[in-house]
Amino acid sequence: MPLAQSAGILKTLEHQPSREAASNQRFAVPLLINPETEEIQTVYYFSALTTWIPERAKKHLLYIHALRTVGVKDILGKFSMRERKCPLCAGRYLAHEEKKTDINIAITLLGDAVADKFDTALILSGDSDLAPVTTKLKQLCPDKKIGIIVPKGQSAMHLKYAC
Numbered sequence: 001m002p003l004a005q006s007a008g009i010l011k012t013l014e015h016q017p018s019r020e021a022a023s024n025q026r027f028a029v030p031l032l033i034n035p036e037t038e039e040i041q042t043v044y045y046f047s048a049l050t051t052w053i054p055e056r057a058k059k060h061l062l063y064i065h066a067l068r069t070v071g072v073k074d075i076l077g078k079f080s081m082r083e084r085k086c087p088l089c090a091g092r093y094l095a096h097e098e099k100k101t102d103i104n105i106a107i108t109l110l111g112d113a114v115a116d117k118f119d120t121a122l123i124l125s126g127d128s129d130l131a132p133v134t135t136k137l138k139q140l141c142p143d144k145k146i147g148i149i150v151p152k153g154q155s156a157m158h159l160k161y162a163c
Contacts, residue, residue, distance in 0.1 A: 033120075041118055046105050048077040048098045075108060077101040106133035113141045120145040 033040070045067050050056045064074050077100030084095045105123070110133065112118055121137075123130060123146065134146050 038120070042112070043072045044105075044108060045072050045074045046077070046101050046108075047074070048079050048101055050079065050096070052079075052096065075104045077104055102127060102129045105130060109133055110137060110140070113137055113144050118144070120147060122147045122149060124149045124151065126150045 045064065047060070047064075049060055064076075067074060077098060079096040080099050081094050082097045083092055085092055105125075109121060109123075113121070121144065123134070125148070134148075137144060137146060
C-alpha cells in the first residue's frame with residue numbers, strides 16, 4: 001500500500017482538445033501533493049456533451065480522448081431540456097440543463113471512500129451542490145480528507161465550508 005493515497009475528483013476543466021492540454025491537467029495535480037508521502041491513485045473527469053452543438057461536442061470528445069491517453073477516467077452525464085421563465089418578461093423558453101454530473105461525482109466519491117480507495121480526495125469544482133456529499137462523506141468516513149480547488153471566477157462558499 002502506498003504511503004498515502006490521493007484521488008482527484010475533477011469536474012470542470014477548460015475544453016482544450018489536445019494531448020498536451022490533457023497532460024497538463026493530469027500532471028498539475030502533483031503540485032498540490034507531497035510526492036514523498038502521497039501518490040495520485042485516480043483522476044476522474046465529470047462532464048456532459050453538448051450534443052446539440054456538434055462542433056463543440058466534437059472538440060469536447062477530442063479533449064476527453066486526450067485525457068484518457070494520460071489515464072484520466074471520464075464519467076459523462078447528459079443534458080435535458082427544461083422549461084424556464086424569464087425573470088424580466090415572464091416569458092417561457094426551453095433551455096439545456098446538465099444532468100447527472102453532480103450525482104456521478106457524489107456516487108464516485110462515496111463509493112471510492114467506502115472501498116478505501118483514497119485517503120484524500122481533491123475536488124476541482126465551484127459547484128456548491130457538492131456540499132451535502134462532502135458533509136456526508138465526513139460523517140461516514142471521518143478519516144478521509146477532502147480538499148477543494150475552486151476554479152478562477154467562482155466562489156463556492158458552501159462547498160468550501162463543507163470541505
